[in-house]
Amino acid sequence: MNSCQKNNEKLLVKNLRKSFENLLVVDNISLTLKENEFVTLLGPSGCGKSTIFNIIAGLLNPDKGNVYIDGENYTGKTGRVSYMYQKDLLLPWKRIIDNVALPLVIKGESKRKAREKVKKYFEVFGLEGFEYKYPFQLSGGMRQRAALMRTYMFSKDVILLDEPFGGLDAITKSKMQKWLLDVLNKLKASILFITHDIEEAIFLSDKIYILSDRPASIKEEIIINLPKPRDREITTSEEFNEIKRHILNIMNN
Numbered sequence: 001m002n003s004c005q006k007n008n009e010k011l012l013v014k015n016l017r018k019s020f021e022n023l024l025v026v027d028n029i030s031l032t033l034k035e036n037e038f039v040t041l042l043g044p045s046g047c048g049k050s051t052i053f054n055i056i057a058g059l060l061n062p063d064k065g066n067v068y069i070d071g072e073n074y075t076g077k078t079g080r081v082s083y084m085y086q087k088d089l090l091l092p093w094k095r096i097i098d099n100v101a102l103p104l105v106i107k108g109e110s111k112r113k114a115r116e117k118v119k120k121y122f123e124v125f126g127l128e129g130f131e132y133k134y135p136f137q138l139s140g141g142m143r144q145r146a147a148l149m150r151t152y153m154f155s156k157d158v159i160l161l162d163e164p165f166g167g168l169d170a171i172t173k174s175k176m177q178k179w180l181l182d183v184l185n186k187l188k189a190s191i192l193f194i195t196h197d198i199e200e201a202i203f204l205s206d207k208i209y210i211l212s213d214r215p216a217s218i219k220e221e222i223i224i225n226l227p228k229p230r231d232r233e234i235t236t237s238e239e240f241n242e243i244k245r246h247i248l249n250i251m252n253n
């Protein structure tokens, strides 16, 4: 165990720095994610958010800094966290149940056992009755729920979500945000989330890191103390708008 690990800290990122050729993309990023916490990286397009996720997932090596999960150094090591990209496509030729079970099959489970293990989650993810359908038979929101379920099956505790609702229309996106909070109430997981949508960040998060333009550095860390469980009405409250004004101020300076 790393001596820096504090109580219930799942993920600790320390002093990350990353350049591509001569382009500095990530500059001295440090952050923490506690057990069952929802933390968002909020920043402008192209600032380096996905690069930070690629480093946390172990797909990229930082030039400097480290990534600890449960106190263990995972810098440059893959396979510990779940990672869902914005366009995380389901395999069109596989049934939903086999798409969702794929992470378990990759880890060595038989198809039959993997199907058995994932079956019980279909109800929680709102996909009961759709187990044996193919992706083209589902709506956009349902496909995204299936992709989230597959992500959850890979690693149930630390989940990185890179703009998972970015490609959805406004109404579906809003429904999906509320749905995600409800699912997390039942399942418990520690989520690190990327978005450039300020309202989405406030609605979902316990904590927001505001990132600068490229190279990404942390401008401010904001704790969101809005009451939980949250529903849509909260987004029109004075408290919510006060946080939004504060964030806009920081982002525009």
Ligand SMILES: Nc1ncnc2c1ncn2[C@@H]1O[C@H](COP(=O)(O)OP(=O)(O)OP(=O)(O)O)[C@@H](O)[C@H]1O
Pocket: 020, 025, 043, 044, 045, 046, 047, 048, 049, 050, 051, 052, 196, 214
């Ligand atoms: N493998 C790479 N080689 C060279 N440059 C890269 C590489 N990956 C990312 N970049 C550059 O790093 C910068 C940050 O990219 P990144 O994808 O991390 O930003 P982002 O904040 O996630 O963007 P967006 O919000 O548009 O998804 C961009 O200018 C991009 O062109």
